[in-house]
Amino acid sequence: MENEFKIIDGGICAAKGFKASGTYCGIKKPAYENPTRTHKNDICLYVSDRLCNTACVYTTNKVKGAPIIVTKANLEKSGGKAIAVIANSKNANTCNADGVEKANKMCELVANELNIPSEQVVVASTGVIGQVLPIEPIMSAVPKLVNELDYGKNNDAATAIMTTDTVKKEYAVEFEIDGKKCHLGGMAKGSGMIHPNMATTLNFITTDCAISTDMLQNALNEIVKITYNCLSIDGDTSTNDMVCLMANGLAENDEITCEGETYGIFKSALYEVMANLTRMLAKDGEGATKLIECIVAGAQTQDIAITVAKSVVCSSLFKAAIFGEDANWGRILCAVGYADAEFDINKVDVDIKSDMGIISVCKNGAGIEFSEEEASQVLSSDEIYVLINLNDGEASATAWGCDLTYDYVKINGDYRT
Amino acid sequence: MENEFKIIDGGICAAKGFKASGTYCGIKKPAYENPTRTHKNDICLYVSDRLCNTACVYTTNKVKGAPIIVTKANLEKSGGKAIAVIANSKNANTCNADGVEKANKMCELVANELNIPSEQVVVASTGVIGQVLPIEPIMSAVPKLVNELDYGKNNDAATAIMTTDTVKKEYAVEFEIDGKKCHLGGMAKGSGMIHPNMATTLNFITTDCAISTDMLQNALNEIVKITYNCLSIDGDTSTNDMVCLMANGLAENDEITCEGETYGIFKSALYEVMANLTRMLAKDGEGATKLIECIVAGAQTQDIAITVAKSVVCSSLFKAAIFGEDANWGRILCAVGYADAEFDINKVDVDIKSDMGIISVCKNGAGIEFSEEEASQVLSSDEIYVLINLNDGEASATAWGCDLTYDYVKINGDYRT
Numbered sequence: 072m073e074n075e076f077k078i079i080d081g082g083i084c085a086a087k088g089f090k091a092s093g094t095y096c097g098i099k100k101p102a103y104e105n106p107t108r109t110h111k112n113d114i115c116l117y118v119s120d121r122l123c124n125t126a127c128v129y130t131t132n133k134v135k136g137a138p139i140i141v142t143k144a145n146l147e148k149s150g151g152k153a154i155a156v157i158a159n160s161k162n163a164n165t166c167n168a169d170g171v172e173k174a175n176k177m178c179e180l181v182a183n184e185l186n187i188p189s190e191q192v193v194v195a196s197t198g199v200i201g202q203v204l205p206i207e208p209i210m211s212a213v214p215k216l217v218n219e220l221d222y223g224k225n226n227d228a229a230t231a232i233m234t235t236d237t238v239k240k241e242y243a244v245e246f247e248i249d250g251k252k253c254h255l256g257g258m259a260k261g262s263g264m265i266h267p268n269m270a271t272t273l274n275f276i277t278t279d280c281a282i283s284t285d286m287l288q289n290a291l292n293e294i295v296k297i298t299y300n301c302l303s304i305d306g307d308t309s310t311n312d313m314v315c316l317m318a319n320g321l322a323e324n325d326e327i328t329c330e331g332e333t334y335g336i337f338k339s340a341l342y343e344v345m346a347n348l349t350r351m352l353a354k355d356g357e358g359a360t361k362l363i364e365c366i367v368a369g370a371q372t373q374d375i376a377i378t379v380a381k382s383v384v385c386s387s388l389f390k391a392a393i394f395g396e397d398a399n400w401g402r403i404l405c406a407v408g409y410a411d412a413e414f415d416i417n418k419v420d421v422d423i424k425s426d427m428g429i430i431s432v433c434k435n436g437a438g439i440e441f442s443e444e445e446a447s448q449v450l451s452s453d454e455i456y457v458l459i460n461l462n463d464g465e466a467s468a469t470a471w472g473c474d475l476t477y478d479y480v481k482i483n484g485d486y487r488t
Numbered sequence: 489m490e491n492e493f494k495i496i497d498g499g500i501c502a503a504k505g506f507k508a509s510g511t512y513c514g515i516k517k518p519a520y521e522n523p524t525r526t527h528k529n530d531i532c533l534y535v536s537d538r539l540c541n542t543a544c545v546y547t548t549n550k551v552k553g554a555p556i557i558v559t560k561a562n563l564e565k566s567g568g569k570a571i572a573v574i575a576n577s578k579n580a581n582t583c584n585a586d587g588v589e590k591a592n593k594m595c596e597l598v599a600n601e602l603n604i605p606s607e608q609v610v611v612a613s614t615g616v617i618g619q620v621l622p623i624e625p626i627m628s629a630v631p632k633l634v635n636e637l638d639y640g641k642n643n644d645a646a647t648a649i650m651t652t653d654t655v656k657k658e659y660a661v662e663f664e665i666d667g668k669k670c671h672l673g674g675m676a677k678g679s680g681m682i683h684p685n686m687a688t689t690l691n692f693i694t695t696d697c698a699i700s701t702d703m704l705q706n707a708l709n710e711i712v713k714i715t716y717n718c719l720s721i722d723g724d725t726s727t728n729d730m731v732c733l734m735a736n737g738l739a740e741n742d743e744i745t746c747e748g749e750t751y752g753i754f755k756s757a758l759y760e761v762m763a764n765l766t767r768m769l770a771k772d773g774e775g776a777t778k779l780i781e782c783i784v785a786g787a788q789t790q791d792i793a794i795t796v797a798k799s800v801v802c803s804s805l806f807k808a809a810i811f812g813e814d815a816n817w818g819r820i821l822c823a824v825g826y827a828d829a830e831f832d833i834n835k836v837d838v839d840i841k842s843d844m845g846i847i848s849v850c851k852n853g854a855g856i857e858f859s860e861e862e863a864s865q866v867l868s869s870d871e872i873y874v875l876i877n878l879n880d881g882e883a884s885a886t887a888w889g890c891d892l893t894y895d896y897v898k899i900n901g902d903y904r905t
Contacts, residue, residue: 132825133825133826134824134833135825143825163817166821166854166855167854168854190608199816199818200822201817201818201854220888226741234742262821263805280740284522307803307804307819307826308822309822309826310821310822310825386724387723387724387900388680388722388805388900389723391899391901392900392901394897394901395900397899397901400618401582401617401727402724404551404618404726404727405549405617405681405725407550407551408549408550408552408725408727409548409549409550409551411551414550416551433583433618436551437583437584438583438584438618451596475900476897477894477897477898479897480892480896480897481806481810483804483805484811485809485814486807
């Protein structure tokens with residue numbers, strides 16, 4: 072993943088031929104009832120000028136939001152083709168008796184307005200589980216959303232999928248294939264119930280690169296494993312996790328249909344966007360004050376590196392210590408030690424790094440002396456890197472998380488009201 | 489586990505022939521440096537009048553405290569026999585280059601004073617990982633501990649193993665085998681880094697019942713699975729987890745050497761003590777204001793019931809909701825859904841109960857209407873029961889946990905200092 076990409080603006084509208092819109096329809100409380108709400112939109116739509124090859128991954132939770140069930144069925148019917156995506160926040164439309172009916176209704180509303188088959192619409196919802204989704208505000212909103220679609224309205228969409236997020240998450244890159252300029256960009260939604268497992272929280276990615284549905288799905292599976300699936304805010308795997316990746320081919324490169332150089336470039340671009348969105352999600356984790364990035368090197372396999380790195384970013388004790396800026400490295404080693412993977416604990420080295428410096432805290436599985444003063448300085452940064460070397464092989468992986476704070480407890484002690 | 493037992497006082501001294509003592513030796517900070525410390529002891533000893541058949545289970549963490557390594561080796565050498573246990577708090581003697589040497593030294597000090605072989609001594613430590621254990625205070629303390637041993641000093645020992653615990657944990661029962669009165673009691677230490685896996689945090693249990701080492705180990709393995717291993721405070725499996733169960737036979741029943749009625753009674757008594765200690769550990773979890781007990785019934789197997797019950801008590805989001813007294817049952821169903829076990833999510837029922845009432849929140853995997861007022865009343869209690877029926881079989885299990893609070897973050901943001 073060494074390629075250099077040009078970082079560009081535009082989120083889901085960075086790729087040619089994708090229009091978006093977002094609005095407030097009344098699923099979130101109105102501003103006068105919730106004056107602290109910084110983002111007002113609660114529903115969005117985006118549409119490609121041309122039918123897209125579409126790949127998705129979904130939550131592994133047995134409880135699946137109705138939108139997941141409907142999107143899956145639609146893409147099966149359409150043979151992995153989609154043209155439009157509708158998504159709402161504040162209500163997950165999950166564990167509701169009429170959930171599938173309502174999710175289908177959302178697709179039909181969009182299909183009717185756009186004059187396309189309903190199975191070419193992807194639907195997603197995020198928010199509270201188990202509250203009936205009000206369909207009337209959505210019925211009123213869809214014509215407006217269609218009417219307001221525009222190539223530059225990625226921001227309206229990116230803010231509409233926010234729940235407890237404090238910032239919107241968008242990232243996009245430009246790259247070249249066959250001498251053609253391609254674009255790939257996306258938007259993501261945090262910021263709690265995040266512990267993706269073979270899928271992730273709501274993530275929408277678009278590209279104008281021409282690539283077959285099969286290769287698109289392969290690339291997505293491969294990259295999701297080392298990006299979103301290496302992210303944990305709180306250990307809770309959401310019921311509505313989904314990544315949707317759409318490719319409309321408007322860049323007019325030769326369609327990528329097999330492995331090879333161009334597929335490699337595409338995957339690198341996808342990694343660049345997904346890794347950066349993952350990082351943004353971690354940094355804006357509920358209540359978070361610090362990003363934690365754990366980089367495990369020297370593993371025998373990538374799976375071992377992933378398991379160890381995730382174990383560290385999932386440790387509540389370590390997360391609380393980072394909030395307190397306490398270099399309690401014993402908790403890192405403890406979390407390394409209970410990771411379900413094979414390696415020799417007596418060869419493990421641990422460093423802690425930030426823009427304020429670096430300290431070595433553990434060598435060959437045992438503590439080494441360090442200056443508490445230097446440690447405090449390193450930990451005063453808002454981006455903390457835990458560097459672990461298993462000294463056992465060549466594979467590596469990164470996992471992303473955040474500190475555990477009073478505000479996490481506050482936000483989640485009273486989320487529904 | 490339907491037997492009735494007489495609950496008695498005495499903790500580890502409830503069984504005949506067990507003397508204990510505890511003192512302050514200087515591993516914890518002195519009271520004038522830490523005026524909020526409610527328990528002053530930091531080291532304890534207990535000794536049986538007669539050599540004991542001894543069973544232990546240990547942490548599955550790859551990082552193992554030096555005391556775990558030394559105890560394991562001692563019991564192998566002695567053929568599962570022990571007569572004395574020494575334990576300290578505040579320092580885990582883990583990840584130290586000289587850890588095993590110091591743990592052995594602790595055993596030798598006790599062995600010399602008692603004139604017994606060193607391999608008949610069990611050693612345990614709990615506290616901060618990766619700080620060198622000061623041996624001098626322990627060298628001074630051991631003669632004093634031996635000198636002060638008494639049959640009624642369980643309290644001195646139970647307070648010496650406390651770290652962030654706010655209350656000591658002791659439980660004991662009396663029962664009858666072959667017309668002989670038997671006693672079984674124990675003490676346990678919480679209250680963070682608790683997510684036992686095939687073992688648990690420090691737990692010491694003694695009995696005067698006569699039972700072979702093999703049957704003692706079998707009983708311990710079986711009961712630990714459905715008690716301590718169904719407990720989670722924060723998802724972090726400690727490096728120093730240990731349960732030590734000693735039987736000195738002074739009740740003079742016919743030694744239990746195989747399965748059968750008397751073994752069944754013994755196991756029931758062990759369950760009674762270990763389940764109640766588990767409950768105490770959960771209730772005194774770091775920063776906890778509420779006990780959460782999740783009872784899963786109607787499972788095809790006990791393992792499925794355990795997996796689902798543990799998944800619920802481990803959910804940070806649900807734990808925070810309980811702290812906020814918010815009946816956010818969607819988070820329960822979410823945690824049920826990501827449990828790694830086979831069952832039909834569409835048959836799941838969920839009730840929430842306390843001494844203030846009971847509400848049904850979910851039927852057949854979908855939400856049902858309930859009164860928010862009644863829900864608030866139920867959740868105002870400090871012991872919350874989540875009753876889940878998978879409607880899929882006859883097996884059941886209980887898991888114990890606690891709410892996630894500001895104080896958990898506070899305690900763990902700055903634990904070392």
